[in-house]
């Protein structure tokens with residue numbers, strides 16, 4: 503009841519109140535924390551390749567080892583099948599030739615936006631400078 507009492511944390515799988523929090527691995531796609539038992543079970547499942555997950559783009563279910571992690575520039579959550587990964591990468595390649603903000607065709611000098619700017623593609627010098635001034 504006091505302001506100092508800590509909020510209890512519960513395991514994301516079994517809802518047990520946690521005394522020891524275990525961080526799930528990124529590829530498990532689980533938010534929150536796990537108890538020791540669930541963490542152990544999940545590691546085992548993934549290690550044995552039993553876990554299936556749907557591609558976030560087309561919804562095809564595959565075992566996790568056949569799915570791909572999206573590149574950080576894509577700003578996506580979840581995993582992709584090979585086909586979606588390839589087509590995503592292709593469309594991303596096309597986008598890369600033009601500044602993502604003003605659309606100017608860029609030569610060899612391109613600037614990668616910082617991940618916190620949440621911009622897909624690359625930027626010309628001018629837009630990069632503008633964004634830097636705006637967002638830091």
Ligand SMILES: [Zn+2]
Nearest residue numbers: 513516537540
């Ligand atoms: Zn648990």
Ligand SMILES: [Zn+2]
Nearest residue numbers: 557560583586
């Ligand atoms: Zn897919």
Ligand SMILES: [Zn+2]
Nearest residue numbers: 601604626629
């Ligand atoms: Zn630009």
